[in-house]
Amino acid sequence: MIKERTYPSKLLENAVNEFSKLPGIGSKTALRLVLHLLKQSNEEVNLFGNSIIKLKDEIIYCKSCHNISDTETCSICGNPSRDDSTICVVENIKDVMAIENTHQFNGKYHVLGGIISPIDGIGPSDLNIASLEQKIQAGNIKEVIFALSTTMEGDTTNFYIYKKLNKYPVEFSTIARGVSIGDEIEYIDEITLGRSIVNRMTFEMSLSR
Amino acid sequence: MIKERTYPSKLLENAVNEFSKLPGIGSKTALRLVLHLLKQSNEEVNLFGNSIIKLKDEIIYCKSCHNISDTETCSICGNPSRDDSTICVVENIKDVMAIENTHQFNGKYHVLGGIISPIDGIGPSDLNIASLEQKIQAGNIKEVIFALSTTMEGDTTNFYIYKKLNKYPVEFSTIARGVSIGDEIEYIDEITLGRSIVNRMTFEMSLSR
Numbered sequence: 001m002i003k004e005r006t007y008p009s010k011l012l013e014n015a016v017n018e019f020s021k022l023p024g025i026g027s028k029t030a031l032r033l034v035l036h037l038l039k040q041s042n043e044e045v046n047l048f049g050n051s052i053i054k055l056k057d058e059i060i061y062c063k064s065c066h067n068i069s070d071t072e073t074c075s076i077c078g079n080p081s082r083d084d085s086t087i088c089v090v091e092n093i094k095d096v097m098a099i100e101n102t103h104q105f106n107g108k109y110h111v112l113g114g115i116i117s118p119i120d121g122i123g124p125s126d127l128n129i130a131s132l133e134q135k136i137q138a139g140n141i142k143e144v145i146f147a148l149s150t151t152m153e154g155d156t157t158n159f160y161i162y163k164k165l166n167k168y169p170v171e172f173s174t175i176a177r178g179v180s181i182g183d184e185i186e187y188i189d190e191i192t193l194g195r196s197i198v199n200r201m202t203f204e205m206s207l208s209r
Numbered sequence: 210m211i212k213e214r215t216y217p218s219k220l221l222e223n224a225v226n227e228f229s230k231l232p233g234i235g236s237k238t239a240l241r242l243v244l245h246l247l248k249q250s251n252e253e254v255n256l257f258g259n260s261i262i263k264l265k266d267e268i269i270y271c272k273s274c275h276n277i278s279d280t281e282t283c284s285i286c287g288n289p290s291r292d293d294s295t296i297c298v299v300e301n302i303k304d305v306m307a308i309e310n311t312h313q314f315n316g317k318y319h320v321l322g323g324i325i326s327p328i329d330g331i332g333p334s335d336l337n338i339a340s341l342e343q344k345i346q347a348g349n350i351k352e353v354i355f356a357l358s359t360t361m362e363g364d365t366t367n368f369y370i371y372k373k374l375n376k377y378p379v380e381f382s383t384i385a386r387g388v389s390i391g392d393e394i395e396y397i398d399e400i401t402l403g404r405s406i407v408n409r410m411t412f413e414m415s416l417s418r
Contacts, residue, residue, distance in 0.1 A: 006309055008302065009279045011264045018260040022242050033231050035302065037261055038268065038277075049262040051227040052246055055220045056254040059247065068218045068247075075217065093217065093244065100215055 066111040066128050068093050076108060083107045085142040091115050099147060115148055115157040124160055136168045146174040275320040275337050277302050285317060292316045294351040300324050308356060324357055324366040333369055345377045355383040
């Protein structure tokens with residue numbers, strides 16, 4: 001109701017303003033979080049504040065796949081038991097974590113750092129596409145799997161990369177699109193349902209999960 | 210679904226864990242906030258992290274009312290145009306801010322720092338009650354207004370302080386309880402509605418708002 005709040009302290013106001021800049025955090029929540037931290041010990045508050053400063057200062061992006069890492073080469077790229085002939089192209093770090101959590105992929109990743117989105121001013125040159133091409137040029141890669149969001153932007157990015165790189169003797173694939181496991185047919189959107197009929201898989205394949 | 214996440218970096222994991230300790234922030238939200246901060250400039254991340262560290266290090270509690278302050282005496286206690294014969298007793302700093310935002314109170318505050326709550330292990334000795342008594346003993350105070358939550362704990366605290374301090378020649382009052390402005394009668398809980406009939410006010414009083 002009342003937008004302008006009077007804070008009893010500039011320091012408090014400053015901290016609340018900083019927290020309000022976070023996505024999804026309004027000034028009321030920010031105040032609640034700051035007052036919560038204020039109740040903790042000095043040590044804990046220092047740990048909190050420094051954890052993010054240290055992360056920003058010391059974080060490294062893997063020189064091979066651009067994933068977040070503590071070392072020059074990330075633990076996935078540096079793992080000799082992973083198949084380096086298969087590369088999964090993802091938008092960001094969260095997608096690497098999501099796919100890793102499925103325990104279904106044993107290849108390596110390539111993090112684009114975004115997807116082509118003219119509205120947000122992100123073009124192909126803002127993404128890690130050149131380094132993907134270099135990897136393919138160096139040989140050894142057999143398959144590139146696109147695992148981008150199934151949105152207009154994701155599809156555009158898939159198509160752009162495919163057009164640029166399909167001159168190389170590499171197989172391109174994209175993660176299966178269809179009905180989510182556990183979905184009821186009557187509630188599925190028609191585009192997904194329509195495509196899932198057109199792109200139907202053999203019954204034997206469906207049993208492999 | 211999957212509880213244990215594998216983070217590609219210890220630094221990232223550490224920052225996410227720190228953010229997850231905040232009330233109402235789960236590990237997914239924490240990751241989102243941390244990755245958001247990671248996209249900001251070094252300067253902005255330093256500002257963010259240091260704002261809370263600086264607040265914790267430098268914050269002062271007003272020696273008179275225990276409100277948060279940048280100076281030894283807070284801006285409310287130090288304001289000569291405010292009536293220091295009326296003291297409004299509140300639980301915490303947020304309540305001071307809420308009442309200040311109404312612009313309806315021109316007296317001073319006394320922040321208890323909590324309310325009596327045996328379940329949470331908070332007894333009278335944990336609250337700033339002794340300093341309230343000293344203020345009253347020093348004379349000059351005419352009225353003490355209780356503005357605590359209308360819960361069992363709030364009522365207990367009101368009653369405890371009242372019993373302890375009613376030997377002094379001071380008037381004790383509590384903020385009006387009744388039907389919120391804008392409420393529809395049929396949806397009001399019966400205790401509030403019942404009390405609002407028993408404790409009805411003159412019609413002239415209701416016009417004063």
